[in-house]
Amino acid sequence: MRTFIINHKWVKFLLPAFFYLAIWGWAANQVGQELLLPSPALVGARFMHLVGQSAFWHITLASLFRIMLGFFLGVLSGLGLAILTHCFLLCEVLLSPLIRAIRATPVVSFILLTLVWFSSAAVPVFIVWLMVMPIVWQNMVAGIAAVDRQLLEMAQVFRFGRGQIMRHIYVPAALPFFFSACITSLGLAWKSGIAAEVLAVPVLAIGGKLHDAKVYLETPDLFVWTAVVICLSLFLEKIIKLALRRFGKVAPL
Amino acid sequence: MSIAWQKAELSFGNKKILHQFSYTLPEKGVICFFGPSGCGKTTLLHTLNGLLKLQSGQILGLEQKKCAMVFQEDRLLPQLTAWQNIALVNEQETMLYLQKVGLAEFAQQKPTDFSGGMKRRLAIARAWAADSDLLLLDEPFTGLEESLASHIMAQIKLEVACKKPVILVTHDSQIAKKYSDFLVAVTGPPLQIAAQ
Structure with missing residues (x-):
């Protein structure tokens, strides 16, 4: 009975939510300074106030657009480069050290550098692309390498066309790697995209609002915008998981 | 025109699998290469299906x-149904081919739900159904009940072996004697014909 209650979907969601809200409320009460740690009630009230303003939605949608644009460009280019890498060994030789260097470089270095190159609105898109593309590339290269050689031999003997080989052998083998790359890189896209917005401060940006909250010591706003980022990231992760699951079902047929 | 290996040479590293191997296949019938595991029978089949190229000879x-x-x-392609695989x-x-191997009622199931014997029958049905001039069977009856194997092989002899060569490779002497029209005993490596 007890196990049943704990395993219930809503209990699994609500129990930790209330638990951590209670800890947060208790800690805010102990600190006693809204500037250092605002209470959940104050953050909630500020959230309700902001949600009622059209600017909130414009800012949220603008950041969402930039980050998703960078994400999709990263997924597409990562996929394309992985296919090229599979076809031409030279691509792997040239790309491998570059991708390793990109992954090892602190994201803030790229942000500061690209601030000089691009307009402030383009910086978050570029940074998200730069963070997503190597993850997708690396996963897809591993996915393509995981293809069952025996099935490829079978396809050769039975004279499958290129399209059939791609659809029935490569896609099913690479799909789990693609799923994992998308989920992993989506979280990183939000983190790096918002960080880029904080430093680039484009017009209409969640990062810009975080920057303002820091400058004007509006700690409740900092909490509200951070919560918006977390919620959007989790929501999009859910949407992408659903989309990929649906795609995964139809892909092999 | 008959298919014939002429002074075929093939090595994996220092290990010679085919050395001056020559043999002419009959134009039809079940030709069985019978010999111990690892003597080079599968390699011989792979020189016919294009997966391996001879290093010399032709x-x-x-x-x-x-x-x-x-x-x-x-x-088999695990994400496809039995029907889609064929x-x-x-x-x-x-x-028709699913019926021939007794899998018609499982047409919409995937090979991942099949027993070893059912998977084997599906693999046989796929090869049987394919448009080909040459049917290669590499230990085809592993994990298959004898009665089923006999039934399937009788049909293959009747429908396929009367028109084109069916090459059966096995290490099982019972199967070799039972199903072959031409029995070729081999040893190796390198693969050599011991008796025919």
Whole structure:
């Protein structure tokens, strides 16, 4: 009975939510300074106030657009480069050290550098692309390498066309790697995209609002915008998981 | 024109698998290469299906010939149904070949739900259904009940072996004697014909 209650979907969601809200409320009460740690009630009230303003939605949608644009460009280019890498060994030789260097470089270095190159609105898109593309590339290269050689031999003997080989052998083998790359890189896209917005401060940006909250010591706003980022990231992760699951079902047929 | 290996040479590293191997296949019937595991029988089949190229020597009469094969492993596409696995090689007569191997009622199930014997039958049906000039069977009856194997092989002899060569490779002397029209005992490596 007890196990049943704990395993219930809503209990699994609500129990930790209330638990951590209670800890947060208790800690805010102990600190006693809204500037250092605002209470959940104050953050909630500020959230309700902001949600009622059209600017909130414009800012949220603008950041969402930039980050998703960078994400999709990263997924597409990562996929394309992985296919090229599979076809031409030279691509792997040239790309491998570059991708390793990109992954090892602190994201803030790229942000500061690209601030000089691009307009402030383009910086978050570029940074998200730069963070997503190597993850997708690396996963897809591993996915393509995981293809069952025996099935490829079978396809050769039975004279499958290129399209059939791609659809029935490569896609099913690479799909789990693609799923994992998308989920992993989506979280990183939000983190790096918002960080880029904080430093680039484009017009209409969640990062810009975080920057303002820091400058004007509006700690409740900092909490509200951070919560918006977390919620959007989790929501999009859910949407992408659903989309990929649906795609995964139809892909092999 | 008959297919014939002429002074075929093939090595993996220092290990010679085919050395001056020559043999002419009959134009039809079940030709059984019977010999111990590891003597080079599968390699011989792979020189016919194009997966391996001879290092020297030649195979005459193989130009433009299409092969179908039952591999030692089932090599089925796990995400496709039994019907789809066959439809990839023969879309028109898919159900007919599933019926021939007794899998018609499982047409919409995936090989991942099949027993070892059912997977084997599906692999045989795929090779049988494919448009080919040469049918290669590499240990096709592993894990299959004898009665089923006999039933399937009798049909293959009746419908396929009367028109084109069916090459059966096995280490099982019972199977070799029971199903072959031409029995070729081999040893190796390198593969050599011991008796025929």
